[in-house]
Amino acid sequence: MRFPRGLVVPLLALAAAEAAMRLSGLESDSIAPPSAIARAFATALADGTLLQATGETLGAAAAGLGLGGGAGLLLAIALGLSPALARLMRVPVDAFRPIPSVALIPIALLAWGFGFPMEIAIVSFACFWPMLIIGQAAIAGIEPRLLEVARVLRLSLPARIGKIVLPAALPRLFVAFRLATAVSLIVAVTVEITTNPLGLGYGLMQAQQALEPDRMFAFLLWLGLVGWGLNALLLVAQRRLFGRAGWVAEEVR
């Protein structure tokens, strides 16, 4: 086995942090030695708070991804199949897309108050765009001869979409789905950090405000693991499902 060079830097950093904190005997409200962070992580894992917060965050992210991503996919199919509709919607899409999703937090707060619905609404808005933009390009880029075949076979519209359009665009649609998944987690955590008293983002914020840096870094590390794991999982799925096609879809993105 090759020498795992990638592990050197994080391990050295951890050891240096531990040694520096021990030797200086520093008591701080903003930083904690790695050993204390590990203890806080074990505590949060044992008393269930960590897993509950993870469930809340992932639940809101998944619901928003389903709603917003689904709506984005539907519109992507419509705009991808009809160039006329795509041209008509150009200005509205360009006008709404640049609105930062976080700017909608106060509006959702007025409409729904704290809780899951407002978080899901914002995640939906954020996930709608990557699905729409990449999906539309994917569907508009389908080999025209496939659509001609569909016409010759006199397939109905649902059959045309289900049997020709979606399978042909699937590798690139999966890339869009992967991006939207990353966006859903990012936006869910952001909503929790700024306003919503739920999930991992709120757990992080709470630990900071309670001046418990060990707990804060434990949550942060866990959040990093969750994000990394989710991304790795989807990358493996993409490679398994689409092989070379997935790789090509990534390149032309």
Add this chain to the structure above:
Amino acid sequence: MKQGGELPWWIASIGVALGIVLLWQVAADRGWVSPIFLPGPDRALAALREGFAAGGDLTLHVTTTIEHMLYGWVLASVIGIALGALIGSSRRTRDYLGPTLEFIRPLPASAIAPVAIAFLGLSQPMVLAVIAFGSVWPTLLATAHGVASVEPRLIEVARALRLSRLQVMFKIALPNAVPDILAALRYGLTVALILAVVGEMLAGQEGLGHRIILAARSFRSPDLFAGVILLGLIGFTSNALLAVAERRLLRWQGR
């Protein structure tokens, strides 16, 4: 498609957009949606006019948000290009740092905000640190990728010409990475605007992020919508400007 054939479509598309605004107005006037959180476009525009009139505070908040976004973005871009060039140019640094960076990258940038608050307090530097941390990744990774993917024959040419490492970097590797870097810079600016809003919401000082949260807390929905419209405009304009710059700078590619 001919140029002349596009114009009617643009006009029609603008018509669709105006139709949506009209629908919004009707929905607000008829009370289909509670006016507490959906003011009509007329009231949002009035709030905009008032905010920019003498004695209004919108000019201050808009410039603050744009400043936050730009400072954080410039900081992130400089760090991203420098670190990216360093990492991309050597296989060894890639081996040592790559996995660590791959782990940090998917971390939601706003998650660093509590840590930044712990170190810097609810302050301007905290906002800038969060923006810089979040928008450094696209630029860093794109630069590393662009620098690492130089055509091998160009490297052979450089060796034949006995160029120093620094010369190779500035004459061959970085120019090779320019298209990647420009695209990443544009994306980084979008991220910077989002994080500027997040930072301002948390820091509670100046800026549109703070203003729209305040407007929501006191149920002033026209002010809230005015702020959201301005944020959309800032996002649209900054993206459009960088897209133009990108096209001009990449003209040599001649597709």
